[in-house]
Amino acid sequence: MGIPFFRGLREQLKLCFKVQNGWGIWVDVLSDAFCVFGMRILLIHADRFSFRVTGETTAALPGELDKSKSEGDVSEALVVFMAAEKGDNANVGSVADRVTEEVLTLAAQIGAENLVIYPYAHLSSSLSSPRVAVKLLDEIFTRLQSHNHLKIIRAPFGYYKAFEISCKGHPLSELAKTITPSGHADKADEAEESQAIKAEKTLESEWMIMTPEGKSAYSGPAEGFSFATRPNLQRLFRYEKSGSRISEQSPPHIDLMRRMELVDYEPGSDQGNFRWYPKGQLIKRLAETYVSNFNTRYGGMQVETPIMYDYQHPKLNLYLQRFPARQYVLLSDQKEYFLRFAACFGQYLIQHDMQISHHHLPCKLYELTHYSFRREQSGELAGLKRLRTFTMPDLHTLAKDMEQAKEEFVRQADLAIECLEGFGLDFEVAIRFVRDFAEQNKPFVQDLVSRCGRPALIELWEERSFYFVAKLEFNFIDALDKAACLSTVQIDVENPERFDITYVDESGEKQHPLLLHASISGSVDRVLYAILETQAIRMKRGQKAAFPFWLAPVQLRIIPVSEKFDKACREILSGIPYRIDYDDRDSSMGRKIREAEREWIPYILVVGAKEVAGGYLNVRTRDGAQRKMTLPELLAEIEPQMKGKPFLELPLPQDIARRPIFVG
RNA sequence: GCCAGCGUAGCUCAGCUGGUAGAGCUGCUGAUUUGUAAUCAGUCGGUCGGGGGUUCGAGUCCCUCCGCUGGCUCCA
Structure with missing residues (x-):
């Protein structure tokens, strides 16, 4: 098939459908092609259609080609472009039946007697195996042949072909359909199915719990572990093992992210793409800066791809x-x-082009993927927990050998622990290994568990079915007892070779290094989800919610007892170098206090006659306590809470009377 | 993506078996100048998610599309 023809057709179709139906069929075919399995057919009623074979393809399996079948030319035909997608082999017979029915129905409607069966892989990016495709085409051909009034031309499978088409352009002249399998599998396919099940079985794994070494150390089957002190670890284990979920409620962070004017849905975009209001954007930027600092201090060289x-x-x-x-x-x-769905590609491509010697190893590239995209199924999206567009720190470390990889692995695990603790998050540890690797590296495994300082859920795979041999995960358990993975560190044994990433060793030989993937915090959006869920859990227990001080959008608020103290308030404002604002609205003090509490503001400073006369500050904190403090005392109390944390200015008007409302 | 539920003012929600939309909060205006979680009064505000249909008449019934939530699947 000639590419120019293909391009021309695509453009033409796009225009046709826009005019006729008001939507772009090609855009739809493209986006859906990645989530629907079935047979894709494109039906064109043509004044004229011709094709000729131009060469063999490498991907497919060309069969014997009869000279008479290497080209075709027909007038007044219904041309059926088809592509078999993964999933059709579940029941070839039923798919063939339904395709045949569709084709016959349309042929009758438009009165076409000439049919062209044209294998056209470009309708799908998720093709079935050539074997299944050929089988399906054969079956459809046989079924259609039984209708004697139809003349059928069949373009060969597995060849590049050039074609010319002249589409009639009437309303029924162009149709795109997806046929999905239904009914029970027929005999020939049962064998294939059970093979798939076999492959699935090799994925089966053993679950263990391992605790840090000590008096009551445990290392054995997960079922035999007493989870009494780690209820969340038990939740994680159940979640991982059975995947069952029980909840009719929506996650509380969704309500909070809107009520706190942080993040919101954007119906004007695709699902899972959110808008960030100033306060949310501030938290996000702080979190990004914080985690980026971990990465660069550790030696990650920041890039952008x-x-x-x-x-x-x-x-x-x-x-x-x-x-x-x-x-x-x-x-x-x-x-x-x-x-991109991660930063991996961009960094592989950079690493491929780099000149790296063993002196440079371990060599670390870091990127904050602002943004990564995954077109999750619509039903899989869940607030800030699962998005289609998200931000993620992504660190890739090239290591000389397994010793070096393990060494960096534990250092990155330490960073991840420190990072999550800085966000005020609790987490449960899951470590997944290929069994051979775990058995050959027992001290490493035990060391890792000890550093995590809590019992870890260990999964052991018999065979490596992904690119990694070891994967550490820190999982957050939310208010509805659901798990979400935050930080992760992995040892990749596959991609350096695939992407031809090399370093030069001591003897001048090119070698493939090992590759560590790490996300020190996990997705930044998901970190905010975890922070909000953590606060929802606190509230459920009757405690007050609070942001970690360094993340609070407004860290301090001044509330005047009356307008008369405006000047005194403004003087205090200028002496506090944090995100402080001033409630200068015309409303009662009680209301102002209430609103400040509802915004989870860590320090509320009430200023009236007593404070002005006494020269002190009246400080109300989240615990409801009121304390008399001098300014230096207050600053001394705040300072340690900011240690090692980034600071950004208030992203809103300082005078609240001048501040618009984003939600509510 | 599939199945189910939901979508009414900026926000939270009411609106019985179809008769042509209502409250609280917010906002605005005015009064009030307040001592630690809601001061009072007045007032603005709605293509009842979009489109189509049934009907004399649709927020209410039907179809379809979009969005949100839950379950399934998935999470490289």
Whole structure:
């Protein structure tokens, strides 16, 4: 098939459908192609259609080609472009039946007697195996042949073909359909199914619990562990093992993220793409700065890479072939690009081009992926927990050998622990290993668990079915007892070779290093989810919610007893170098206190005649206590809470009377 | 994506079996100048998610699309 023809057709179709139906069929085909499994067919009623074979493809399996079938030319035909997608092999018979029915129905409606069956892989990016595709095409062909009034031309499978088409352009002349399998599997496919189940079984794993060494150390089956002191670890284990969830409520952070004017839905975008109000944006920026500081202090060299990549890039394409399900795809001129789902690609491509010697190892690249995109299924989205567009710190470390990889692994685990603690988050540890690796590295495993300082859930795989041999996860358990992974560190044994990343060793030989993937905090959006859920849990227990001081959008608020103290308040404002604001609105003090409490403001300073006369501050804190303090005393109390944490200015008007309302 | 529930003012929600929309909060205006979680009064504000249909008449019934939530699946 000639690419120019293909491009021309695509443009033409896009225009046709926009005019006729008001929506762009091609855009739809592209976006849906990554989440629906089925047979895709594109039906065109054509005045004329011709094709000729131009060469063999490498990906598919060309069969014997009869000279007479290498080209075709027909007038007044219904041309059926088809692509078999993964999933069809569940029941080839039923899919063939339904495709045949669709084709016959349309052919009758438009009165077409000539049919063209045209294998057209480009309708899908999630193709079935060529074997299944050919089988399906055979079955459809056989079924159609039984209708004697139809003349059928069949373009060969597994060849590049050029074609010309002249579409009639009437309302029924162009239709795109997806046929999904239904009914029970037929005999020939049962074997295939059970093979799939077999593959699934090798994924089965053993679950253990290992505790830090000590008096009551435990290392054994997860079922035999007493979870009495770690209820959340038990929740994680259940969640991982069974995947069952019980909840009719929506997660409390969703209400909080809106009520606190942090983040909100954006119906004007795609699902899972949120708008960030000033307070939320501030928290996000602080969190990003905080975690980036961990990465750069550790030696991560910060880079920035493109958010979109060539769909046809040979190396990236391999990756996508393996995980084809969920990308955003976009067109630029005639080329297809996918939006990155992590920083991996960009960094692999940089590392591939770098000159690296063993002197440079371990070599660490860091990026804050602002943004990463995953086209999650709509039903999988959940507030800030699961988004389609998210921000994530991504650190990639090249290591000389396994010893060095393990050494860096534990250092990164330490960073992750410190980082999550700084956010005020509790977490449960899960570590997943390929069994051989765990058995050959027992001291490493025990050391890792000890550093985490809590019992860890260990999963052991018999075989490596992903790119890593070891994966550490810190999981957060939310107010509805659901788990979400935050930090992770992984040892990748596959991608340096795939992306041809090399370093030069002591004897001048090129070697593939090992690669550590780490996200010190996990997704920044998800960190905010975890912070808000943590506060929801506190409130459920009757405690007051609070942001960690360094993250509080407003850290201090001055409330005057009356307008008369305006001047005194403004003097105090200028002497406090934190995010402080001033409630200068015309309302009662009681109301102002209430509103400040509802905003979780850590320090409320009430200023009236007594304070002005006495030269002290009256400080109300989250615990409800009121204390008389001097300014230096207050500053001395605040200072340690900011230690090692970033600071950014108040992103709102300081006078509240001048501040607009974003939500409510 | 599939199945289910939901979508009424900026926010939270009421509106029975179809008769043409209501409250509180917010906002605005005025009064009030307040001592630690809601001062009082007046007032603005609605293509009842979008489109189509049934009907003399639709927030209410039907279809369809969009969005949110839950479950399934998924989470490289």
